[in-house]
Amino acid sequence: MQPHPNVQAVQRALDDAGARDSSGGPSQVRLLPEAVHTAAAAAEAxxxxxxAIANSLVFDADDAPLLVLTSGAHRVDTAGLAASLGVTHLRRATPDFVKRHTGQVIGGVAPVGHPQPxxxxxDTALAAYDEVWAAGGVPQAVFPTTHAELLRLTSGTPTEVA
Incomplete structure (x- = not known):
């Protein structure tokens, strides 16, 4: 059975970037027996x-997409984040907005594999974990990585988001 095209896109992005897991081996997308739509469900599985779960949250920041990779242990302080970013409106994106900008659905949005960066x-809180897990393009897919790799793979900015 062929993996979902989103999973293939995420794995291709990981391979192209030479992504590594916490042991230094290649980071591989894994399919779980069932979909995990929350950080708690992913952690349990x-x-x-x-x-140690890197939630991929897409926000509408003054009509531009903003991906926030946050620790599953807390919520994003949208008011504080908006102020620090200098944006007027920072709100959770609609499912259509997420799909349009990532090609993926809420609950499975990966840090990579999007049509455009x-x-x-x-989240700096993810640095406390030797290994973190991120979504792999669909709600049933995940991959192991590290805080440093997430920064490198996404060209992300380390930020306190809670």
């Missing part, structure tokens, strides 16, 4: 702390 912020 993987047997890790919820804080997105401005990305990477």
């Amino acid at each position: 993987l047997g890790v702390e919820v804080g 997105l401005r990305t912020l990477v």
